[in-house]
Amino acid sequence: MMIQKSLPLLFLFFSVCGFSQKIINKTISSDYVDDKREIKIYLPEGYDEKEKRNYPLAIVLDAEYLFDVYVGNAVLFAAKDKAPKQIIVGVTMAKTREKDTYFNINNGNLTTDNEKFYQFIKNEVIFDIESNYKTSPFISIIGEGTSANLITNFLREQTPFINTYICINPNFSDFIGGQMQTYNLPRFEKEDNTFYFYTNNSPMLSDAKQTRIGELQKGLSNLALKNFNVINDTIQTKSSVSAISEAIPRALTKVFEIYSAISxxxxxxxxxxxxxxxxxxxxxxxxxxxxxxxxxxxxxxxxxxxxxxxxxxxxxxxxxxxxxxxxxxxxxxxxxxxxxxxxxxxxxxxxxxxxxxxxxxxxxxxxxxxxxxxxxxxxxxxxxxx
Incomplete structure (x- = not known):
């Protein structure tokens, strides 16, 4: 059993070795967070500035451990014609994680530093990539734990510009249900676009986290919006690593279902x-x-x-x-x-x-x-x- 469960991770390890030469390290001078922040950019095989083709953009938070796993899966899905090739950006978090992704425990709102990080992603990272690379309008954002909680805040944007919200092993605040209601999700139905919201629950999470995730998933399951696709997942594992390795391909399968050939x-x-x-x-x-x-x-x-x-x-x-x-x-x-x-x-x-x-x-x-x-x-x- 141990060997079988390790195979996906071994495949992704060797995939990482294969695509490492396509990764660009870039420094962004920020007006919001630390003076300078490092990001990693994966450009897909065949990327050419002279071609008319554009590529979906994926912003991966927690790049220290999510970036390589996401890229490995994206490469595999594209090779199997199950998803388009993507431009993938990894954002490395501050040494003190709470400085970037956490929340005020008294009301669930982002702290001042969290809000600065949010604006950094929105106004500097995405702007920089869209200005310098051939991106399509389809944007995904991926995060784990408290980063998954931060991702939900992009739902508040008056004009939604994120298509896919992938929240892995989310650490939501106690106020997540009320916050989601304030975002008025039915308004997304008026947008001429397609949206996906993925969350996973798992027995390896604390009882409190499981309860919050379960309540949110139950509330979201009652939505019936033709263009806002809710993906409520449960991953039966007691390992956070296994949950991550399973959540990403399961999310990609649903998000890019329209891209795949008719099943x-x-x-x-x-x-x-x-x-x-x-x-x-x-x-x-x-x-x-x-x-x-x-x-x-x-x-x-x-x-x-x-x-x-x-x-x-x-x-x-x-x-x-x-x-x-x-x-x-x-x-x-x-x-x-x-x-x-x-x-x-x-x-x-x-x-x-x-x-x-x-x-x-x-x-x-x-x-x-x-x-x-x-x-x-x-x-x-x-x-x-x-």
Missing amino acids: KEEFDKKVKDLSPLDAISYLENKYLDIEFLFGSNLGIREQDIFAIEKIIIEKENGDQLLNFGKMILKLFPASPLGNYYIGRYYEEGKNIKKALYYYKIGYGKMDPADPNSDAFYENILRLGGR
């Missing part, structure tokens, strides 16, 4: 009962959201096309094949699949001339070495074309 769960829950036109709209909006939120123009994954193909072909006599093909060409013009579905639409309508035209265009986009090219060409031969 069976997503298909069964959101897609299978749609009409062909609604299924087309669902897929188109999924990729438009990916591009807007994460700065990643993926075109469109073929497996997602195939995921809804049956709906398009079998419902409404295949009348939406034309719109399906046009949508694919719009999002993925280099793919022959858009031409294929348009060609199939015309073939089923007995317009052989137009069907051949689109089949030939699609075939012309294919590499002759592609194992599917012969099957594609058979459509042309079948209709008498050459």
